[in-house]
Amino acid sequence: xxxxxxxxxxxxxxxxxxxxxxxxxxxxxxxxxxxxxxxxxxxxxxxxxxxxxxxxxxxxxxxxxxxxxxxxxxxxxxxxxxxxxxxxxxxxxxxxxxxxxxxxxxxxxxxxx
Amino acid sequence: xxxxxxxxxxxxxxxxxxxxxxxxxxxxxxxxxxxxxxxxxxxxxxxxxxxxxxxxxxxxxxxxxxxxxxxxxxxxxxxxxxxxxxxxxxxxxxxxxxxxxxxxxxxxxxxxxxx
Numbered sequence: 001x002x003x004x005x006x007x008x009x010x011x012x013x014x015x016x017x018x019x020x021x022x023x024x025x026x027x028x029x030x031x032x033x034x035x036x037x038x039x040x041x042x043x044x045x046x047x048x049x050x051x052x053x054x055x056x057x058x059x060x061x062x063x064x065x066x067x068x069x070x071x072x073x074x075x076x077x078x079x080x081x082x083x084x085x086x087x088x089x090x091x092x093x094x095x096x097x098x099x100x101x102x103x104x105x106x107x108x109x110x111x112x113x
Numbered sequence: 114x115x116x117x118x119x120x121x122x123x124x125x126x127x128x129x130x131x132x133x134x135x136x137x138x139x140x141x142x143x144x145x146x147x148x149x150x151x152x153x154x155x156x157x158x159x160x161x162x163x164x165x166x167x168x169x170x171x172x173x174x175x176x177x178x179x180x181x182x183x184x185x186x187x188x189x190x191x192x193x194x195x196x197x198x199x200x201x202x203x204x205x206x207x208x209x210x211x212x213x214x215x216x217x218x219x220x221x222x223x224x225x226x227x228x
Contacts, residue, residue: 008153034215042221043219043221043222044219046216049215088155088156099144099207100146100158100171101215103156103157105155106155
């Protein structure tokens, strides 16, 4: 079992719809969770992080965390074509001498005009 | 602030050649990381440096060495390049050792091809 799992997609949604991206993780001791957006040929860009159970909203983005079920999700409201990218889920843990992130393989999102 | 910078942006090597990838950050971060990204594999940690003067192996360290030159700079060296090292390499940094700050910020990447 991978430590962090995401559906690879591709996920297609029409413009204006809600895009829902999901991620599950295996380490129950994980404390911090991150969503990165990566456009084709570019580097990952941090868009959201969440530490506590429940929802965290930032503009059109909402991160949801359920530690009991070991999943974290990202909702994108009013999806725009510019949201088309690969979304990486990352889970943090302290290993060795530093805090490290374990990344999922990403979900490719396409927003259709 | 430039954030995290990497050089070069692109590189083609022949099998057996060596090279060093350079990374620098101007955010006064303590921790720095090197990842590789291959299609369908996500980001995999090669080496990291929790603070100046320390380095540790990540998930896929074989064939690589690193140097934390100072707080700002962290380099990755391929001593004898192999085709399996064809990948996109990202450097990242984070505040690191204090509190619960885990967010990592990435450089633009180096696209390396080994023929």
